[in-house]
Amino acid sequence: MVRFLIFLLFSSWAIISxxxxxxxxxxxxxxxxxxxxxxAIAGIFFTAGAELVGALQLLIYAVAIxxxxxxxxxxxxxxxxxxxxTHYRAEGILSFPLILLLYAEMLxxxxxxxxxxxxxxxxxxxxxxxxxxxxxxxxxTKYFFAFEVVSLVLLIGMIGAVLIGRKExxxxxxxxx
Amino acid sequence: xxxxxxxxxxxxxxxxFGLGVLGLIVRKNLVTVLMSLELALNAVNVAFVGxxxxxxxxxxxxxxxxxxxxxxxxxxxxxxxxxxxxxxRFVESTDEITDMRG
Numbered sequence: 596m597v598r599f600l601i602f603l604l605f606s607s608w609a610i611i612s613x614x615x616x617x618x619x620x621x622x623x624x625x626x627x628x629x630x631x632x633x634x635a636i637a638g639i640f641f642t643a644g645a646e647l648v649g650a651l652q653l654l655i656y657a658v659a660i661x662x663x664x665x666x667x668x669x670x671x672x673x674x675x676x677x678x679x680x681t682h683y684r685a686e687g688i689l690s691f692p693l694i695l696l697l698y699a700e701m702l703x704x705x706x707x708x709x710x711x712x713x714x715x716x717x718x719x720x721x722x723x724x725x726x727x728x729x730x731x732x733x734x735x736t737k738y739f740f741a742f743e744v745v746s747l748v749l750l751i752g753m754i755g756a757v758l759i760g761r762k763e764x765x766x767x768x769x770x771x772x
Numbered sequence: 773x774x775x776x777x778x779x780x781x782x783x784x785x786x787x788x789f790g791l792g793v794l795g796l797i798v799r800k801n802l803v804t805v806l807m808s809l810e811l812a813l814n815a816v817n818v819a820f821v822g823x824x825x826x827x828x829x830x831x832x833x834x835x836x837x838x839x840x841x842x843x844x845x846x847x848x849x850x851x852x853x854x855x856x857x858x859x860x861r862f863v864e865s866t867d868e869i870t871d872m873r874g
Contacts, residue, residue, distance in 0.1 A: 602776050606784040613788050613811055617795035622804055629807045632788075636814050639784065642776065643825035648817070648833045648840075655840050660810070660847050667803055667851045671858050679865075680800065687798040694790045701786050705779065730830045730837075738834050745841045752845030760852035762859070 602642045609635035620681045626664050633657045647727045781822020788815035800865050802854045806847065813843050 612635055615628035633656045640649035724732075734742060792815055795808025817836045824832030858864050 599776050599780075602780065606780070609784065610787055610791070613791040616804075616807060616811055617791055617798060622801060625804050625807060629810065632811060633814065636788075636818060639781075639818055640821050643781070643821045645821045645824065645833050645836075648821055648836045651837060651840060652814075652817075655844060656810075656814070660844060663847055663851065664803065664807065667854060670855060671803065671864050681804070682798050683800060683867075684798075687794065690794065690797045694794055697793070698786060698790060701782075705782070726830075726833075730833050733830050734834050734837070741838065745838055749841060749845050752848050756848040756852035759849065760855045 598642055602639065605635050605638035605642060609639065622668050626661065626668065629664075630657060630661050633661065644726060645730075646725075647730045776822075776825070778822060778826040781826075782819060785815045785819035785822065788812075788818065800867060802857070802864050802866060803851075805866065806850050806854070809850075810843060810847070813839055 609632050612628050612632035616625055616632060619625050619628060633652065637649045637652040637657065640646075640652055789812050792808050792810075792812030795811065796805055799805045799808060817839055820832035820836045820839070824830065854864065857869065861869070863869060
């Protein structure tokens with residue numbers, strides 16, 4: 596019961612922070628709301644018993660990626676965009692029924708479909724070893740090839756970011772049609 | 773672990789994913805569009821980890837780790853594209869990038 600109360604606390608915190616992410620106009624406030632949402636989602640992971648994913652969420656998302664966004668916000672001046680509005684209001688109102696349609700579709704899947712059958716293949720192993728060791732052992736044995744492919748994707752992403760973001764010798768600001 | 777029902781995780785994941793998609797549609801600033809995308813990716817992670825805790829498996833957590841790694845790569849490339857767009861065109865709002873409208 597206490598665990599469910601903590602889950603409700605973290606999930607309501609995450610949803611409030613998500614509303615803040617999509618409504619605030621100043622990008623600095625938006626990155627702070629996103630950081631709050633990421634920490635709340637890490638709390639949801641901890642209540643689900645996934646300590647490794649929660650810790651990596653805190654380390655990678657809430658530290659590395661958030662700091663990266665802050666760096667880009669300092670490189671790009673956003674005062675000009677702030678002056679002429681930061682939201683598509685008409686498009687938002689028009690797309691809101693589509694979001695409700697998405698929710699209705701998921702609700703139909705909930706009500707009609709069979710959600711899951713508890714199998715518990717690793718539950719005894721997890722009680723003996725703990726979450727982190729089980730996840731690590733499965734990751735480095737059964738999914739080792741996918742792990743290596745992900746490292747290759749990260750390398751390609753790094754090379755692509757360096758190639759895209761490097762300084763050009765000339766700019767083309769005057770030939771915009 | 774059995775006290776939290778699976779549907780609770782899915783409801784939270786649905787609400788967060790809908791808010792992220794709404795932010796992707798509504799936002800004008802390119803950096804905040806990418807932030808909404810991160811929110812949607814995290815919603816998928818919540819669904820994976822919640823289903824995992826219900827089933828007693830670890831595959832969902834492994835896929836959540838893969839999603840986190842790919843989100844890092846996506847943030848690097850996407851923010852590099854944003855900086856390149858700003859450096860070449862001096863715009864960072866999605867309504868000014870109309871070169872391919874035809």
